[in-house]
Amino acid sequence: MPTDAKRPLQLNDQGQLRHFLSLDGLPRELLTEILDTADSFLEVGARAVKKVPLLRGKTVCNVFFENSTRTRTTFELAAQRLSADVITLNVSTSSTSKGETLFDTLRNLEAMAADMFVVRHADSGAAHFIAEHVCPDVAIINGGDGRHAHPTQGMLDMLTIRRHKGSFENLSVAIVGDILHSRVARSNMLALRTLGCPDIRVIGPKTLIPVGVEQYGVKVYTDLAEGLKGVDVIIMLRLQRERMQGGLLPSEGEFYKLYGLSTQRMALAKPDAIVMHPGPINRGVEIESAVADGAQSVILNQVTYGIAVRMAVLSMAMSGQAAQRQLNQEAEELN
Amino acid sequence: MRTHILGARLIDPASGHDQVTDLFLEGGKVSAIGQAPAGFHADKTLDAKGLVAAPGLVDLSVALREPGYSRKGTIASETLAAVSGGVTSLCCPPLTRPALDTPAVAELILDRAQEAGHAKVFPIGALTKGLAGEQLSELVALRDVGCVAFGNGLASFASNRVQRRALEYAATFDLTVVFHSLDASLAEGGLAHEGATASFLGLAGIPESAETVALARDLLLVEQSGVRAHFSQITSARAAEMIAQAQARGLPVTADVAMYQLILTDEALMDFSSLYHVQPPLRTRADRDGLREAVKSGVISAIASHHQPHEPDAKLAPFGATEPGISSVELLLPLAMTLMQDGLLDLPTLLARLTAGPARALRLPAGRLAVGAPADLVLFDPEASTLAGETWKSKGDNCPFIGHCLPGRVRYTLVDGRTIFQA
Numbered sequence: 001m002p003t004d005a006k007r008p009l010q011l012n013d014q015g016q017l018r019h020f021l022s023l024d025g026l027p028r029e030l031l032t033e034i035l036d037t038a039d040s041f042l043e044v045g046a047r048a049v050k051k052v053p054l055l056r057g058k059t060v061c062n063v064f065f066e067n068s069t070r071t072r073t074t075f076e077l078a079a080q081r082l083s084a085d086v087i088t089l090n091v092s093t094s095s096t097s098k099g100e101t102l103f104d105t106l107r108n109l110e111a112m113a114a115d116m117f118v119v120r121h122a123d124s125g126a127a128h129f130i131a132e133h134v135c136p137d138v139a140i141i142n143g144g145d146g147r148h149a150h151p152t153q154g155m156l157d158m159l160t161i162r163r164h165k166g167s168f169e170n171l172s173v174a175i176v177g178d179i180l181h182s183r184v185a186r187s188n189m190l191a192l193r194t195l196g197c198p199d200i201r202v203i204g205p206k207t208l209i210p211v212g213v214e215q216y217g218v219k220v221y222t223d224l225a226e227g228l229k230g231v232d233v234i235i236m237l238r239l240q241r242e243r244m245q246g247g248l249l250p251s252e253g254e255f256y257k258l259y260g261l262s263t264q265r266m267a268l269a270k271p272d273a274i275v276m277h278p279g280p281i282n283r284g285v286e287i288e289s290a291v292a293d294g295a296q297s298v299i300l301n302q303v304t305y306g307i308a309v310r311m312a313v314l315s316m317a318m319s320g321q322a323a324q325r326q327l328n329q330e331a332e333e334l335n
Numbered sequence: 336m337r338t339h340i341l342g343a344r345l346i347d348p349a350s351g352h353d354q355v356t357d358l359f360l361e362g363g364k365v366s367a368i369g370q371a372p373a374g375f376h377a378d379k380t381l382d383a384k385g386l387v388a389a390p391g392l393v394d395l396s397v398a399l400r401e402p403g404y405s406r407k408g409t410i411a412s413e414t415l416a417a418v419s420g421g422v423t424s425l426c427c428p429p430l431t432r433p434a435l436d437t438p439a440v441a442e443l444i445l446d447r448a449q450e451a452g453h454a455k456v457f458p459i460g461a462l463t464k465g466l467a468g469e470q471l472s473e474l475v476a477l478r479d480v481g482c483v484a485f486g487n488g489l490a491s492f493a494s495n496r497v498q499r500r501a502l503e504y505a506a507t508f509d510l511t512v513v514f515h516s517l518d519a520s521l522a523e524g525g526l527a528h529e530g531a532t533a534s535f536l537g538l539a540g541i542p543e544s545a546e547t548v549a550l551a552r553d554l555l556l557v558e559q560s561g562v563r564a565h566f567s568q569i570t571s572a573r574a575a576e577m578i579a580q581a582q583a584r585g586l587p588v589t590a591d592v593a594m595y596q597l598i599l600t601d602e603a604l605m606d607f608s609s610l611y612h613v614q615p616p617l618r619t620r621a622d623r624d625g626l627r628e629a630v631k632s633g634v635i636s637a638i639a640s641h642h643q644p645h646e647p648d649a650k651l652a653p654f655g656a657t658e659p660g661i662s663s664v665e666l667l668l669p670l671a672m673t674l675m676q677d678g679l680l681d682l683p684t685l686l687a688r689l690t691a692g693p694a695r696a697l698r699l700p701a702g703r704l705a706v707g708a709p710a711d712l713v714l715f716d717p718e719a720s721t722l723a724g725e726t727w728k729s730k731g732d733n734c735p736f737i738g739h740c741l742p743g744r745v746r747y748t749l750v751d752g753r754t755i756f757q758a
Binding site: 009024101102103121123124125126128129133145146147148149183186210211212213215216 | 529530531532533534535536537538539540542606607648651652653654655656
């Protein structure tokens with residue numbers, strides 16, 4: 001069920017990336033192309049002059065309606081490394097607090113002639129809304145919308161897995177914690193499935209597992225020990241404190257006792273299993289310090305890979321938009 | 336005005352008519368069926384060969400938006416939309432500003448409806464003041480000015496005790512209470528049916544139990560108070576089963592379903608289109624099928640449009656930030672005819688759910704085409720089709736069916752013998 005043909009919004013007439021809103025409906029070849037492109041950008045970060053001229057003369061506007069430091073910074077860095085001009089707007093404290101609608105805010109930004117918006121918003125579907133209603137010629141990159149999607153995080157997680165495990169075909173991957181509220185978990189489940197991962201597990205108490213999640217092609221475990229048995233990859237999720245007030249969990253302590261990743265529990269996974277986390281981590285709530293800082297942790301690598309993945313997505317979407325403009329122009333001339 | 340309707344297939348489920356015949360209207364009433372009354376000279380003859388003549392449709396929920404929300408719709412615009420869909424009698428919910436909790440508001444609505452001169456309007460009064468669920472409205476005073484039933488919309492009561500008292504008070508005067516069974520705490524923050532689609536889209540879910548838990552409580556209180564109850568906007572198959580069980584136990588319980596719930600499912604939300612944002616939410620395919628069966632069996636005796644027009648801005652935002660509701664009254668008949676097209680119902684049964692069924696549920700003087708009854712009728716062509724949106728009367732075009740080709744086409748709508756709409 002969760003593959004919907006209504007995502008060509010993201011692709012141009014030649015099947016190239018034009019917006020990047022969700023991993024739903026994107027073909028395996030495209031995801032692999034993103035990973036390959038990101039791989040090729042990794043070396044840019046190691047250069048003395050960390051820049052390539054792909055987006056020279058273009059303006060990328062980061063519009064964050066919701067606070068974020070890590071995602072915003074890595075998008076800024078990615079755009080700068082592609083030589084784009086970058087503006088970052090924290091809209092949650094300006095326009096919307098004056099009563100301006102999202103639609104109006106975006107129309108105003110559009111009038112400033114940006115070529116690309118990176119949008120983070122608390123409402124699921126916000127990036128789709130913007131791509132559909134506001135900017136026909138401007139590429140929209142979803143920097144996280146509500147509980148729905150965080151596709152660049154999903155792809156940086158895939159790059160991390162591929163670089164450490166080689167491929168997805170024989171892997172067991174466990175995603176642990178608050179699946180219900182996690183856009184990262186949703187994006188990861190879709191990406192893993194598309195890329196051919198045969199064993200995707202989600203682990204958490206029933207209160208944090210979305211109804212019908214099995215339809216993603218994942219197995220649900222409520223027992224951490226059982227779910228971690230023999231896995232190659234463990235993706236821990238961040239737990240928000242408000243889950244306690246909402247009656248979803250009794251306490252952080254009990255959550256850690258039942259679902260926290262300790263050295264002892266790591267032993268249930270394969271000996272070479274890697275540990276991932278989208279950050280920022282809550283030590284002693286989701287994960288033990290010894291695990292977060294241990295040899296199997298790739299949490300900091302994820303951050304590095306995140307810049308390369310975002311460079312890949314920004315450059316591919318910009319090029320897909322340019323190709324579409326060209327196609328539209330040719331069609332107009334023919335008419 | 337004397338009108339002769341020539342050669343229509345008259346289908347009136349309330350009186351069991353289904354025959355090709357002539358109708359004679361005089362003085363706003365049906366004066367004869369089949370043979371012209373002695374001395375009848377028509378001022379106007381409508382050639383209705385090939386058309387179906389049925390009682391004007393009775394819609395139990397059409398939000399007219401006035402007073403308070405005239406940017407979304409006005410009594411004039413929405414009653415015009417109604418007659419263009421074949422609806423001659425409609426009930427408007429009390430969700431106005433101020434709420435329909437005083438005779439003054441009810442009178443304002445009735446006056447404006449009369450002034451507009453389109454469909455007949457039967458207001459549903461607010462069961463509690465301001466729909467706040469705390470203090471009872473003056474139900475008898477509201478009845479005396481024309482409110483036909485009382486409800487609290489989707490708003491909850493301050494306590495079960497207040498609800499119980501409200502039902503007992505209504506029962507004292509044999510008033511009908513309209514329920515929208517929804518447990519507010521279970522539904523809190525929800526935007527879509529709690530299921531795979533909502534999970535996939537990251538939309539907070541409204542579980543089926545938000546409806547069924549509240550319905551179980553409401554049915555127990557109906558039984559205890561003895562009030563006449565109409566359950567509106569049922570959305571789940573389980574709720575339909577519970578209504579059937581209550582009816583089997585002899586409780587005075589009727590139910591309606593929103594037309595769009597019989598067509599759409601929560602899968603429609605997959606591209607985040609705000610046009611599918613409704614409350615209570617679209618549910619699963621199994622629920623839709625269960626509701627269809629309940630309509631077929633008559634457990635749900637009324638199909639209503641639950642028409643909710645909006646101004647464009649109300650839907651121009653990410654899904655969760657938009658206002659719920661679909662504008663659909665003018666498509667009620669063509670949408671309903673899709674059920675016939677799908678083989679669920681024959682035309683007489685379908686018309687029963689659109690005319691006699693709703694009229695009986697709220698004891699309205701409508702939904703019947705017998706000699707002496709008001710000449711409120713619709714003439715439609717069951718073989719023609721309607722391109723939804725081709726002509727649009729409602730102020731709200733928040734309708735996901737616009738652009739679809741639907742079966743059946745309303746040709747004439749008559750209210751009290753006057754042709755109010757002609758296509």
